Amino acid sequence: MTLRERLSGRINKPDIAEYVMRMQENEGISVVNELYDLLIDADKRISDNAAWILSHAKGRAERFLNAKQGELISEALATTSNTKRRLLLSILKRQSFDKQNLRTDFLDFCLSCIVDNSVPIGIRALCLYLSFTQCQHYPELLMELELTIDILDNEDLSAGLKCAKRSVRSQIRKNKV
Secondary structure: OOHHHHHOOOOOHHHHHHHHHHHHOOOHHHHHHHHHHHOOOOOHHHHHHHHHHHOOOOHHHHHHHHHOHHHHHHHHHHOOOHHHHHHHHHHHHOOOOOHHHOOHHHHHHHHHHHHOOOOOHHHHHHHHHHHHHHHOOOHHHHHHHHHHHHHHOOOOOOHHHHHHHHHHHHHHHHHHO
């Protein structure tokens, strides 16, 4: 059975563990490449499952994904699947963002998601963290992020979003020192 065929059905944690292990072995890069190619598959289940497996990537596979940051951002912006978007944002959250290559379209997306009640909580929380990661090198952008976070003060937030808000505010304070 091909990888695409396996991803067309339900997968579970043991399946993910198997692919994470395969990504670490000699054939690892070919598995990562194949999973990466399946991220843009027309079948939602296949692309979501590929993203789910890649969100558990370690070592060599994670370095591969770091090199694809721009493409991952583009896919996160373009996808209509909230599941896939959340998983792609999870992958991006583990990456560092280069000060010189700030993608303003991605930062704008993250900032707008933070305050959009129609966006799922997990995506909003990830966007909070990713906004800080992108803004931390620029005092004027940190000020904009703080203003965006202040908007959340008027909202009844879930525990996850409250935690993300507190954490990012704390990181902003530390960054100012």
